[in-house]
Amino acid sequence: MRYHWLVVQQGHLPLRPDHSFAPPLHEHRPTVTLLWPQDTRPQRDNSFLVDPYFTREGYKDALNTLKAQHIRLSDIGAYFSTHQHFDHTLRLPAGVPTPDWRPLTHIPLGIRAVPCPGHAPELRALAFSALDGARVWVVSDAILDEQWLRAWRCYWPNGYTPEAIAQTWRSLAVILAAADVIVPGHGAPFAVSAALLDALIADFPYAEHTQDCPEVADALRQRLAALA
Numbered sequence: 001m002r003y004h005w006l007v008v009q010q011g012h013l014p015l016r017p018d019h020s021f022a023p024p025l026h027e028h029r030p031t032v033t034l035l036w037p038q039d040t041r042p043q044r045d046n047s048f049l050v051d052p053y054f055t056r057e058g059y060k061d062a063l064n065t066l067k068a069q070h071i072r073l074s075d076i077g078a079y080f081s082t083h084q085h086f087d088h089t090l091r092l093p094a095g096v097p098t099p100d101w102r103p104l105t106h107i108p109l110g111i112r113a114v115p116c117p118g119h120a121p122e123l124r125a126l127a128f129s130a131l132d133g134a135r136v137w138v139v140s141d142a143i144l145d146e147q148w149l150r151a152w153r154c155y156w157p158n159g160y161t162p163e164a165i166a167q168t169w170r171s172l173a174v175i176l177a178a179a180d181v182i183v184p185g186h187g188a189p190f191a192v193s194a195a196l197l198d199a200l201i202a203d204f205p206y207a208e209h210t211q212d213c214p215e216v217a218d219a220l221r222q223r224l225a226a227l228a
Contacts, residue, residue, distance in 0.1 A: 013144060200220055
């Protein structure tokens with residue numbers, strides 16, 4: 001089973017890895033993704049949103065994105081929260097009625113829920129094959145966005161322990177070893193390329209607490225060799 005996937009709200013973090021700020025400063029929003037099976041249209045019994053926390057501006061963008069695909073909010077039946085941080089749970093802007101979406105209780109055929117602890121102990125990524133065969137991983141805050149990934153940084157206000165940081169890197173290795181396309185928690189989707197892996201391997205020795213998880217670099221090297 002393969003799946004359609006559509007980013008309906010583009011994620012954004014105002015805080016950058018170097019502790020500078022990126023406008024708009026008031027917009028802290030997750031990437032929200034809609035999934036539904038191949039050879040179908042989104043319906044209440046076959047479609048779901050991942051991390052449906054909508055800001056006011058993001059909600060407007062989502063409506064426009066869905067309209068362009070001739071999809072209505074009422075066509076969507078369920079939602080899945082990758083973890084329980086507030087900005088990845090069901091929320092719509094003030095004054096907007098909450099749709100009758102049910103929590104997803106069973107992972108659909110063809111999708112895997114992969115434990116990716118570190119950022120949060122309960123965090124699970126969703127892995128599936130897209131229509132073109134690409135292995136897509138919707139990873140939420142296991143990877144905040146491509147810039148944070150390349151910087152080998154965690155989102156420092158979360159108060160990570162050294163073990164949580166090392167566990168984050170282990171989860172990152174699981175993702176990078178298998179994904180062709182990554183949908184991060186707060187940014188645009190990006191491809192896993194040889195150039196990206198080269199950069200990550202080169203900078204790995206300078207990241208925090210990597211001495212506790214040397215196997216991460218080995219996993220990245222193996223994936224790089226597989227791409228050669």
